[in-house]
Every structure is written in structure tokens, then in C-alpha cells.
Amino acid sequence: MSISLKMQSFAEKSSLIRKMFEEGIRMKALHGAENVFDFSIGNPDIPPPPQFYEVMQKRANDRSPGVHAYMPNSGYPFVRQAIAARMSEEQQVTVDADDMLMTCGAAGGINVAMKSILNPGEEVILLLPYFVDYQFYVDNHGGIPVLVNTDEDFNLDLAAIEAAITAKTKAIIINSPNNPTGQVYSQESLKALGNLLLKAGKKFGTTIYLVSDEPYRKIIFDGLTVPSIFAAYVNSIIVSSYSKDLSLPGERIGYLAVHPEITDKKPLLTAMIMANRILGFINAPALMQRVVAELQQASVDNSIYERRREIFCKILRDAGYTFNPPKGAFYIFVKTPIPDDVEFCAILQEEKILAVPGKGFGAPGYFRLAFCVPESVISGSAKGFARAMGKVKDKA
Known part of the structure; x- marks a missing residue:
């Protein structure tokens, strides 16, 4: 064949x-x-x-020179600054424009993250039940998916995660609010997970990244709030998109942000910017970047x-x-x-x-x-x- x-x-x-x-x-x-x-x-x-259509019309009518040209592979600085300001409130940690890059949706962001951190044969923990494409994203970059159960209510099973961590573990991908279960992980469980990853990293002499996929963050019920990932663990990476909270799945616009104090931040971000380019994304869509910059509080x-x-x-x-x-x-x-x-x-x-x-x-x-x-x-x-x-x- x-x-x-x-x-x-x-x-x-x-x-x-x-x-x-x-x-x-x-x-x-x-x-x-x-x-x-x-x-x-x-x-x-x-x-x-409604604000989306107003901003979209305004931006579509912009005929300034270079408005549809390439920009830095990480995205427009003013767009990243707008998102960083909102994330700083949300995450209870000061996030800067240089801590993030614009991506072609959350899927693009996860692929950028995996390309940047994985060596062939290293392992990434995925929690069951999970969005099946995660395993393909890990495999894309030479990683090995390791499937780990959650508990009977689909909360984090810390004992199962600990048992799955080895010297080859490079990351764990979590998704909260979760597809397919709708579960939201508690702040206490996330902090416990962060402590577990820190302890395991010291044991094996490695850095284990926590990658949080958050496109559903604003779709939350019963007055709940989604806890801060950055407050739970330093070596964390947040990936998200506007597919769900702005109902823009076909526009493929998202972002990736690293914790401001993440290990080896400068080389990691350099690798991510390079990955965004060489994976063929080049940059996130220019028009949608400019639109979402004005919609950080909208949903x-x-x-x-x-x-x-x-x-x-x-x-x-x-x-x-x-x-x-x-x-x-x-x-x-x-x-x-x-x-x-x-x-x-x-x-x-x-x-x-x-x-x-x-x-x-x-x-x-x-x-x-x-x-x-x-x-x-x-x-x-x-x-x-x-x-x-x-x-x-x-x-x-």
C-alpha cells in the first residue's frame, strides 16, 4: 500500500x-x-x-497597509498583551505578553507544546476518558501516550497518576471542564497534582510539564469557577481557544501560555515559536487575532x-x-x-x-x-x- x-x-x-x-x-x-x-x-x-459581529465588521473594513501581512510567529504583541491581562486576573499570577503565543486553535497549541518538549520515546500521561486526538498529537512528535484512569466520578486519581509516572514521563495533559464528562477538577486536587509532579520530577531528575487544555473554561454551571492552573504548579502550560466560548470553531484561533516562572522559560518559548512555524502553522490567522483582542471579556x-x-x-x-x-x-x-x-x-x-x-x-x-x-x-x-x-x- x-x-x-x-x-x-x-x-x-x-x-x-x-x-x-x-x-x-x-x-x-x-x-x-x-x-x-x-x-x-x-x-x-x-x-x-453580538460584540463579535461589531468588531469583525470594523476589522474587516480596516485597509491599513500590511494589515494582512505576516506578523511575528508568536502573534501580534498587542493581542498577546490583551490575553495576558485577562489571564493574569483569571490565573492569579502575572502573565506577560512574552509568556504566550497565538496558535491555530487549541489543537495547534497542543501540537506546538508537544513538538517543543518531547524527545522520541518520552511519555505523556492522558487521563481516561479523554479526547481521542490527544494520543495522535503525542505520537506526532515521537511521544508515547500512557493512559491512566480517573476515579468513579471522573476526578483526578492521584494514586493512579503517581503509579504511572516513570523516568520517561515528560508531561500530563488535563482537560477541565472535561470533554466528555463535564467534570471540573477542584483547586485542592490540582494543587495535589502539582505537588505530585514536583516530587516525581525531583525523584527522577526531570521536568514534568502539566499541559491544561481549556477551551471550555467559560462554559461552567451552578456558579462554579474553574481553578487556576498556574497557582497549582509552576511547570504548567495552558492551551485554549475561542472555539467554544465565542462559538468560533471554524476560525481556528487559540493561544498557548506558559507559567511566568516555568523552568527554562526562554529556550522553551524559543522552541515553541519555532514549532509554530515549522509545523506549518506559520502564525495564527491575522484577522481573527485582531478580533479576539477586543473580546476578552465576551462569551x-x-x-x-x-x-x-x-x-x-x-x-x-x-x-x-x-x-x-x-x-x-x-x-x-x-x-x-x-x-x-x-x-x-x-x-x-x-x-x-x-x-x-x-x-x-x-x-x-x-x-x-x-x-x-x-x-x-x-x-x-x-x-x-x-x-x-x-x-x-x-x-x-
């Missing part, structure tokens, strides 16, 4: 999220979009906040997601499903009433409901539902969820 054997293997075990999304397109064409209840992909349907209307969460949780409870209500993001991770999550998702599909099997996140026995869809889609699915539960009970 002419293609890479590795890529052939990756394609065969590629994201079940995308497979279900594509199945949704087929089913909608066959049955009509109004008759299909597609909860497969985290593609925000809420429009960006979509979070109450819409919170209301949808309540509607969906009631539907699922009434039908007899077991789950933990999400604290953030826009997903519900539900236990399957039978052991085989792929089989149960096929039963849901018979009801024209599209869900992603937990197997796709390394957690068989669950399925994920994305509630970034209109309330009518959520409400319309109620009878189908009840019938699917009834089918498995009838077989029992």
Missing part, C-alpha cells in the same frame, strides 16, 4: 465522534433533519456574542447551555439512565444500561438518536451526548431515549 502504515492504522481507529457525525448527515438526508436527534459532535450552535450566553443541561438531565433521569450532571462544557457522559456501549448506541440509532460510544474516549460502558443543539432536538428525543431503555429491559 502506498500510504503510511501508521496513518492507515490511525484512520482505522479514528474518532468515533466524526464517524457518528457523518452518519448523522446521511440519516438527516434520508429521514429529514427534523426527525433525527444528533448529539454526536461538540459543534456549537449558539451564535457568537456566549452560558444560561442557554445551562437550561439545555437541565432539560436533558430530566429526560435521561425520567427514562432511567445513570449519569453525573456535568459541571461544565456541553456534554453528558451516560452509563449504558448494557455492557456493550457500541451495541447500545446502535439501539439509540434505531430511534434516530446519534450518540458517541464511550469506547471512542477510552471508556467503554458509557456514551456521550453533546447538548450544543437546539432545545427542540433535546425535547424531541425524549420518547426515543425511553423506548431504547425499554428495549434493553425487555431483553433482560
Whole structure:
């Protein structure tokens, strides 16, 4: 075969999220979009906040010389300064424009981080359940993914993490609020994780980085706040984007920031800027950089997601499903009433409901539902969820 054997293997075990999304397109064409209840992909349907359109129009009308030219690979200094000012409040640590760079989304940022820190054969801990593309990002740069369980409520299992750390451990990637579970890690657990990584680094004579993927930071419920990563651990790197809180996933605009006191900061940032260029990103999109600089306090209307969460949780409870209500993001991770999550998702599909099997996140026995869809889609699915539960009970 002419293609890479590795890529052939990756394609065969590629994201079940995308497979279900594509199945949704087929089913909608066959049955009509109004008759299909597609909860497969985290593609925000809420429009960006009104300020976005105002700023976008203003920036699009700017005809200044060089406005669409290359800029430093790390991004416009004034954009980074605007984000650093907001992050300084959020992280309770003073972040400077030179502590960060603009990236092509959070995915681009994670790849930049992995390219910059990994030597071939070094290990990166990923917490189950996890966004499956993390393993590909680690492999892209010669790393080895090490999968570690969280506890029964999807909180950090510090004992399991400690047991997984070796002399080859270079980083751990965390995601809070979490996709797919909606869990938010507590400040206490993050500080304990930071102490654990510091202790392990001293034991092995290494630096272990904590990489926090935070695109859902502003999508949070019940009055909670997302704790500071920088307050928990010095050797930390935050990666985020505007895909979710501004509903701009297709614009591929994000950023990466390192702790101001991170070990070997200058060579690390030099490596990251170089990685941003040689990975082919060159720089983050110029127009979107200028737009988001003016939107640091803006966000979509979070109450819409919170209301949808309540509607969906009631539907699922009434039908007899077991789950933990999400604290953030826009997903519900539900236990399957039978052991085989792929089989149960096929039963849901018979009801024209599209869900992603937990197997796709390394957690068989669950399925994920994305509630970034209109309330009518959520409400319309109620009878189908009840019938699917009834089918498995009838077989029992």
C-alpha cells in the first residue's frame, strides 16, 4: 500500500465522534433533519456574542497597509498583551505578553507544546476518558501516550497518576471542564497534582510539564469557577481557544501560555515559536487575532447551555439512565444500561438518536451526548431515549 502504515492504522481507529457525525448527515438526508436527534459532535450552535459581529465588521473594513501581512510567529504583541491581562486576573499570577503565543486553535497549541518538549520515546500521561486526538498529537512528535484512569466520578486519581509516572514521563495533559464528562477538577486536587509532579520530577531528575487544555473554561454551571492552573504548579502550560466560548470553531484561533516562572522559560518559548512555524502553522490567522483582542471579556450566553443541561438531565433521569450532571462544557457522559456501549448506541440509532460510544474516549460502558443543539432536538428525543431503555429491559 502506498500510504503510511501508521496513518492507515490511525484512520482505522479514528474518532468515533466524526464517524457518528457523518452518519448523522446521511440519516438527516434520508429521514429529514427534523426527525433525527444528533448529539454526536461538540459543534456549537449558539451564535457568537453580538460584540463579535461589531468588531469583525470594523476589522474587516480596516485597509491599513500590511494589515494582512505576516506578523511575528508568536502573534501580534498587542493581542498577546490583551490575553495576558485577562489571564493574569483569571490565573492569579502575572502573565506577560512574552509568556504566550497565538496558535491555530487549541489543537495547534497542543501540537506546538508537544513538538517543543518531547524527545522520541518520552511519555505523556492522558487521563481516561479523554479526547481521542490527544494520543495522535503525542505520537506526532515521537511521544508515547500512557493512559491512566480517573476515579468513579471522573476526578483526578492521584494514586493512579503517581503509579504511572516513570523516568520517561515528560508531561500530563488535563482537560477541565472535561470533554466528555463535564467534570471540573477542584483547586485542592490540582494543587495535589502539582505537588505530585514536583516530587516525581525531583525523584527522577526531570521536568514534568502539566499541559491544561481549556477551551471550555467559560462554559461552567451552578456558579462554579474553574481553578487556576498556574497557582497549582509552576511547570504548567495552558492551551485554549475561542472555539467554544465565542462559538468560533471554524476560525481556528487559540493561544498557548506558559507559567511566568516555568523552568527554562526562554529556550522553551524559543522552541515553541519555532514549532509554530515549522509545523506549518506559520502564525495564527491575522484577522481573527485582531478580533479576539477586543473580546476578552465576551462569551456566549452560558444560561442557554445551562437550561439545555437541565432539560436533558430530566429526560435521561425520567427514562432511567445513570449519569453525573456535568459541571461544565456541553456534554453528558451516560452509563449504558448494557455492557456493550457500541451495541447500545446502535439501539439509540434505531430511534434516530446519534450518540458517541464511550469506547471512542477510552471508556467503554458509557456514551456521550453533546447538548450544543437546539432545545427542540433535546425535547424531541425524549420518547426515543425511553423506548431504547425499554428495549434493553425487555431483553433482560
